[in-house]
Amino acid sequence: MPHWTANSLADALKDLHPDLRVLGPEALAGRHPGEHPDNLAAGVMALPATTEAAAALIGWCRANHITIMPQGGTSGLVGGGVSRAGEVILSSQRLNRILAIRPEESTVEIEAGVTLEALQAALLPHGLTTGIDLGSRGSATIGGMLSTNAGGILAFRNGVMRHQILGLEAVLPSGEIFSDLTRVVKVSAGPDLKQLFIGGEGAFGFVTRIVMTVERLRPQRVTALLGVADAASALTVVSHLRGLSAVTLEAAEMMWPRYVKEHAALKGFDLGWLEDDAAMLLVDVSAETQEQAAGQLEEALADLWDRADLKGGIIAQSFEQSRRFWDLREDSGFYLARFPEAPSFDISIPPTELDAYVADLLEGLRRTGSGYEAYVYGHVADGNLHIALAAPGPLPKDIKHAVEDAVYGGVTARGGSFSAEHGVGLEKRDAYGHHVSALKQSLARQIKALLDPDGLFNAGKVPF
Numbered sequence: 406m407p408h409w410t411a412n413s414l415a416d417a418l419k420d421l422h423p424d425l426r427v428l429g430p431e432a433l434a435g436r437h438p439g440e441h442p443d444n445l446a447a448g449v450m451a452l453p454a455t456t457e458a459a460a461a462l463i464g465w466c467r468a469n470h471i472t473i474m475p476q477g478g479t480s481g482l483v484g485g486g487v488s489r490a491g492e493v494i495l496s497s498q499r500l501n502r503i504l505a506i507r508p509e510e511s512t513v514e515i516e517a518g519v520t521l522e523a524l525q526a527a528l529l530p531h532g533l534t535t536g537i538d539l540g541s542r543g544s545a546t547i548g549g550m551l552s553t554n555a556g557g558i559l560a561f562r563n564g565v566m567r568h569q570i571l572g573l574e575a576v577l578p579s580g581e582i583f584s585d586l587t588r589v590v591k592v593s594a595g596p597d598l599k600q601l602f603i604g605g606e607g608a609f610g611f612v613t614r615i616v617m618t619v620e621r622l623r624p625q626r627v628t629a630l631l632g633v634a635d636a637a638s639a640l641t642v643v644s645h646l647r648g649l650s651a652v653t654l655e656a657a658e659m660m661w662p663r664y665v666k667e668h669a670a671l672k673g674f675d676l677g678w679l680e681d682d683a684a685m686l687l688v689d690v691s692a693e694t695q696e697q698a699a700g701q702l703e704e705a706l707a708d709l710w711d712r713a714d715l716k717g718g719i720i721a722q723s724f725e726q727s728r729r730f731w732d733l734r735e736d737s738g739f740y741l742a743r744f745p746e747a748p749s750f751d752i753s754i755p756p757t758e759l760d761a762y763v764a765d766l767l768e769g770l771r772r773t774g775s776g777y778e779a780y781v782y783g784h785v786a787d788g789n790l791h792i793a794l795a796a797p798g799p800l801p802k803d804i805k806h807a808v809e810d811a812v813y814g815g816v817t818a819r820g821g822s823f824s825a826e827h828g829v830g831l832e833k834r835d836a837y838g839h840h841v842s843a844l845k846q847s848l849a850r851q852i853k854a855l856l857d858p859d860g861l862f863n864a865g866k867v868p869f
């Protein structure tokens with residue numbers, strides 16, 4: 406068997422199919438690797454422009470025992486896109502066509518490499534938008550979002566990617582094309598096999614085409630920043646706003662005090678209106694007109710002030726001010742400048758358990774004796790918290806387990822998940838081993854062995 410180098414692999418692949426472009430180490434050298442420095446470590450990337458070209462590449466890799474690393478926009482946060490020498494990166498970047506927009510059905514058919522932002526821009530003239538939205542919209546692809554079962558800002562209302570996908574096409578490790586491009590919600594014909602690819606993190610095949618639902622765009626929005634004592638207070642606001650018929654709640658994002666104070670100071674954001682040690686809730690509401698949205702929101706906040714124990718609040722007076730508010734939440738990596746590679750976690754908890762969980766988390770971290778504190782923020786209405794330690798990563802071995810116990814302890818018992826929306830990838834492998842039942846792990850491994858007996862796809866990541 407030949408010993409492949411990145412250059413010899415790139416050479417062998419370059420004439421495999423007319424719709425396949427191949428980049429070798431030189432061409433990749435200047436490229437930004439995305440959210441993980443090792444995403445491009447394989448040094449060779451295959452970029453098919455058609456499903457058939459992807460199938461040809463996969464067939465060749467199978468025959469030559471070369472493992473394949475599917476990649477989308479490389480915005481993943483758990484190292485799921487990391488590649489290694491000897492592998493081929495299979496990128497969806499050239500699968501970037503929007504094939505059909507069907508306003509009367511509220512569906513779109515697209516190739517997997519279309520970015521969320523490109524899809525949102527294409528939907529705009531039709532008065533439509535995606536039912537899911539993420540801060541990484543400029544780079545995250547719909548194929549990558551499908552593969553990680555992404556959640557984001559609208560999940561409390563519309564569910565996660567799994568609830569948006571009607572059909573998909575994928576090339577299996579065997580080189581066969583699995584095509585299930587249904588455009589309907591109702592299909593009761595046996596197990597829904599496309600679900601394997603949703604949240605499958607590229608372990609079961611390469612997704613090439615997707616049919617998903619979209620929704621009506623409601624551009625007349627108003628943003629407010631509110632001081633809240635805790636998640637219970639934030640949820641009182643959420644529940645009240647969701648109950649109003651004249652406005653639609655578009656977002657409810659919460660930032661706990663440490664996150665708020667440090668980020669606001671860094672951004673020069675005046676917090677004079679916020680009571681000391683309050684957390685912050687960011688809400689967006691939409692209505693038929695901007696005036697209606699603002700009027701309804703003001704009225705609702707007056708109603709809620711005492712009942713929700715609000716600690717201050719401001720309503721954005723312009724689009725620019727609204728962007729500044731959002732920047733506080735979405736530019737969430739600000740702490741990385743101070744704490745490079747800060748260990749971070751992404752858990753979900755039933756929303757009514759959030760305050761008890763956060764109190765236990767902070768107490769648990771104190772008990773480790775590590776002195777670590779945490780930045781806590783997230784999608785409060787669906788109970789999804791992002792937690793970053795105020796410490797440089799990676800965690801020292803002697804403290805790792807104690808810290809992970811503090812973060813993950815009680816998550817499953819409370820009915821939550823150790824991995825909410827970012828996936829397992831490389832970084833949550835240990836946690837997967839500890840927090841997923843032995844039976845579920847064994848079934849997942851059996852399905853993987855059935856579809857990918859040679860372990861061709863995304864080797865060494867999600868442990869199945």
Ligand SMILES: Cc1cc2nc3c(=O)[nH]c(=O)nc-3n(C[C@H](O)[C@H](O)[C@H](O)COP(=O)(O)OP(=O)(O)OC[C@H]3O[C@@H](n4cnc5c(N)ncnc54)[C@H](O)[C@@H]3O)c2cc1C
Pocket residue numbers: 440474475476477478479480481482485486497517538539540541544545546547548549550551552553554555556557558606607608610611612613735826827830863
């Ligand atoms: C600023 C920022 C904000 C974010 N906010 C959110 C958020 O609110 N919610 C959220 O869920 N995530 C969020 N993320 C994480 C990230 O954007 C998502 O995980 C996203 O779904 C990854 O998409 P991608 O195209 O970049 O995939 P990649 O990072 O390239 O890949 C992710 C995984 O999917 C697999 N994959 C990619 N494409 C395919 C394909 N075509 N076929 C098979 N497998 C494939 C890869 O093998 C890998 O395992 C955020 C990231 C950043 C940087």
